[in-house]
Structures are given as C-alpha cells and as structure tokens.
Amino acid sequence: MKFRSLMLVAAILLAPFGAVFAQGQQPLFSTRKVDGTDNVYIFRYQGHQSMFVVTPKGVIATDPIGRYRPEAVTTYLAEIKKVTDQPVKYLIYSHPHYDHIAGAKPFKDAGARIIAHKNTKARLVKLQKANALMSSVVLPDETVDAKKTISLGGTSLELSHVGNNHSDGMLVMRLPKEKLLFVVDFIPVEGVQFRNMPDNGSPLEFEESIKKVIAMDWDRYITGHPSPGGRLGTKQDAKDHLAYLQDLSAEVRKAADAGKCIDPAMKEIKLAKYEKWGQYEAWLPMNIERYCYWWSNGY
Ligand SMILES: [Zn+2]
Numbered sequence: 216m217k218f219r220s221l222m223l224v225a226a227i228l229l230a231p232f233g234a235v236f237a238q239g240q241q242p243l244f245s246t247r248k249v250d251g252t253d254n255v256y257i258f259r260y261q262g263h264q265s266m267f268v269v270t271p272k273g274v275i276a277t278d279p280i281g282r283y284r285p286e287a288v289t290t291y292l293a294e295i296k297k298v299t300d301q302p303v304k305y306l307i308y309s310h311p312h313y314d315h316i317a318g319a320k321p322f323k324d325a326g327a328r329i330i331a332h333k334n335t336k337a338r339l340v341k342l343q344k345a346n347a348l349m350s351s352v353v354l355p356d357e358t359v360d361a362k363k364t365i366s367l368g369g370t371s372l373e374l375s376h377v378g379n380n381h382s383d384g385m386l387v388m389r390l391p392k393e394k395l396l397f398v399v400d401f402i403p404v405e406g407v408q409f410r411n412m413p414d415n416g417s418p419l420e421f422e423e424s425i426k427k428v429i430a431m432d433w434d435r436y437i438t439g440h441p442s443p444g445g446r447l448g449t450k451q452d453a454k455d456h457l458a459y460l461q462d463l464s465a466e467v468r469k470a471a472d473a474g475k476c477i478d479p480a481m482k483e484i485k486l487a488k489y490e491k492w493g494q495y496e497a498w499l500p501m502n503i504e505r506y507c508y509w510w511s512n513g514y
Contacts, residue, residue, distance in 0.1 A: 244287070246294040249437070249447070252393050254370065257437055258294055260287040263314060266397040266437050267295060268390065270368025273304035276327065277388065277397055278439065281318020281351065288318040292325065303327040304367055307374065308355060309399035310382035311335040311342075312414070315439055319353040330365070331355035332376050335384030359386060377427040379416045381409070387428055394432065395447075399439030402428065402456050404448040406493035411501040418464065418509050425457045443493065459489055467506035476507035 249255040254269040263280040274295055281288035295303060306323075308316040308331035319329060331339075336355045343349050365372045373389040381401035388397040400409065402425055415421055435447040442448060463486060470480035481500040489495055508514055 244290055244294070246297070249393075249395065249435075252395070255390065255393055255395060256298065258291050259441055260284070260290060262440055263287075264437070264439060264441055265291070265315075266388070266395075267303075268370055268372065269295075269299045269301065270370045271301070272368030273301045274299060275305045275307065275365060275367055275370070275372055276303050276322065277307045278309050278315040278399065279306065279317070279319040279322055280315055282313045282348070283317075285318055285321075285351070288321050292321055301368075305330060305365060307331070307365075307372075307386065307388060308335055309388070309397070309439060310385045311338040312382065312400070313348055313352060315399060317348065317351045320351075323353050328357060329353060329355045330357045330359060330363075330374070332374075332384040332386050333358040333360055334376075335382070335386075338384055375431075378420050378424040380421040380424040381412070382414050383416065385424075387431075389431060389433060391432065394434040396428070396431070396433045396436035397439075398428065398436045398448070401425070402436070402438075402448065402453050403440075403493065404438055404442035404446070404452045405455075405491070406442075407459065407489065407495055407498050408502045408505070409494075410498055412505040415505070418460070418506055422457060422460050422464070425453060425460070429453050429457065459486070459492075462486055462488070463502060464506055464510075467503055468510045470503075471507060471510035476511035477504055480507050 244260040246256055246258050249257060256267050258265050258267060260280055265278040265280055267274055267276040276295065279288045279291065303322055303325055304327060306319055306327040306329045323329060336358050339352055339354055359374050361376050363374045371391055373391060374386045375389065377387055385401060429450060435449060437447055466484050467480060470476055470484060475483065481503045484503050
C-alpha cells in the first residue's frame with residue numbers, strides 16, 4: 216500500500232509540467248478516435264474540441280480553437296501528424312465566434328483551404344478593422360450558402376446551414392457514411408444554453424434549426440465543448456434539448472402575459488426537470504432573459 220502511494224506520488228512528480236490542466240485533473244489536451252469509425256477523431260484542448268477526419272488523400276480538419284492560445288493550434292497540427300503524414304487539405308469553421316475559429320494561420324501556412332458559411336465570412340470582414348483580436352483570425356478562402364459537400368479520399372463531409380441559431384453563420388457538419396455530426400454550441404448535451412443566448416436573432420428560429428438537425432440522418436454528434444463524461448450526443452439528447460427550449464419558451468410566455476418579464480421572471484421561473492443539467496443554476500436566468508425579450512419586447 217505504502218509502495219503504491221509512493222509510486223503514485225512519483226508518477227505525479229514526474230509528469231511533464233503543464234501536462235495536467237490546472238483547473239481540473241484532465242490533461243491539457245487529448246486526441247481520440249471516435250468509436251465505431253476508422254478515421255474520425257476528436258481533438259480537445261482545455262474546454263474546446265474539434266473533429267478531424269483522416270483520408271488517404273489528406274485530412275479535413277475543423278475549428279482551430281486558438282483564441283488566446285496559439286499553442287492549441289500547433290498542438291492540434293502535431294496531434295494530426297501523429298495519426299497521418301497526409302497534409303490538412305481543408306479547415307472548416309463551424310461559426311464566427313473567436314473561441315472556436317481564431318488562430319488558423321498554421322493550418323493556412325500548411326496549405327489548408329479554409330471554408331465557412333457566407334455569413335461567417337461577412338461577419339469576420341466587418342470585424343476585421345474594428346477588433347484587435349481579429350489579428351489572430353484568418354478569413355475563409357471559400358464560402359458555403361445553404362449546403363455543400365466536400366469529398367476527399369473516399370470520405371464525404373456535408374456542410375449545411377440550418378438557419379439562424381447560436382449564430383447566423385453556423386454550419387452543421389455531417390459524415391453520412393459514419394452517421395456522425397459535428398454540432399458546435401447550439402445543441403448542448405445535458406446542458407442549458409450559453410448565458411442570454413447572444414448573437415441570436417429569434418429563439419423560435421433557433422428551435423426550428425434544431426428540428427432541422429433532428430430530421431437529418433445520423434446517430435451521434437460531437438459537440439464543440441466536451442459533453443458530460445466525454446460522451447457523444449444522441450438523437451434523444453437533441454430532442455431533449457429542443458424540449459427544454461420549448462418548455463422554457465412556454466413558461467416565459469406565461470410570465471410575459473402576467474407582466475413578470477424581465478427581472479421577476481428571471482428569479483421565479485424554475486424548470487426542475489432540467490436542474491441536473493450543466494450550468495442550470497448559472498445560466499437558466501439568462502436563458503429566461505432571452506425569451507423574455509422575445510415574448511415581452513418583440514425582439
Ligand atoms: Zn459560439
């Protein structure tokens with residue numbers, strides 16, 4: 216017993232400094248192959264993650280996740296290199312939010328073609344002169360409107376715009392053969408929405424976009440932030456999230472009719488069914504705020 220404890224202490228002391236992510240006990244980054252696939256990987260760095268697909272003709276990567284940490288991007292490329300010598304041919308941006316897409320320069324320098332939704336490019340162009348953080352954002356080389364399929368080395372990746380949700384430049388990425396999706400930020404697994412759902416034009420359109428995703432042909436989805444236990448989302452998770460938004464909307468609508476929007480509703484409305492979900496305590500009031508604006512102020 217004593218010997219084992221000593222070994223444990225030695226292992227911790229000998230672990231490379233920085234290999235353990237300070238806020239938790241999980242490593243700073245990890246790369247894993249998605250179960251049941253031959254060539255689909257999840258790269259995680261701290262609290263963000265991306266999907267990459269390896270083919271005999273090159274790699275399709277997504278979101279560089281490099282805001283404030285260029286080392287995440289070089290680590291991402293190094294992790295891909297451990298799996299294959301093939302070059303990264305494409306880098307797909309899920310949506311324009313910097314925490315997911317800043318830092319793409321090393322990918323671009325390595326020859327990757329950057330693809331994003333047309334609204335993402337338009338947003339980034341507008342921000343270009345206004346914001347110092349934009350210096351670490353690389354503009355897309357090519358844009359997608361409603362839909363586009365990328366084919367490389369026997370793999371197809373379908374990029375779809377399903378409307379305005381967490382962003383009006385969101386692309387849902389689907390691997391038809393693997394029945395897998397990469398869905399960033401708008402369908403959390405067992406979690407409420409982010410704060411007061413900024414960058415969203417209409418919560419009802421948001422709900423419609425989730426219905427469109429549910430209607431697609433797929434079995435599991437990878438999220439842009441690690442889900443509980445690192446698991447993938449299922450259709451049931453997407454349906455549960457839609458139900459959450461619909462329940463929230465109905466409750467807030469009642470509160471709006473009773474004159475309780477915005478502040479009293481933020482304090483009073485509880486959705487006990489979802490109280491175990493991630494960020495329930497912190498962000499439910501702000502989710503309520505978003506729907507209060509919709510149902511009591513018309514925006
Ligand atoms: Zn986002």
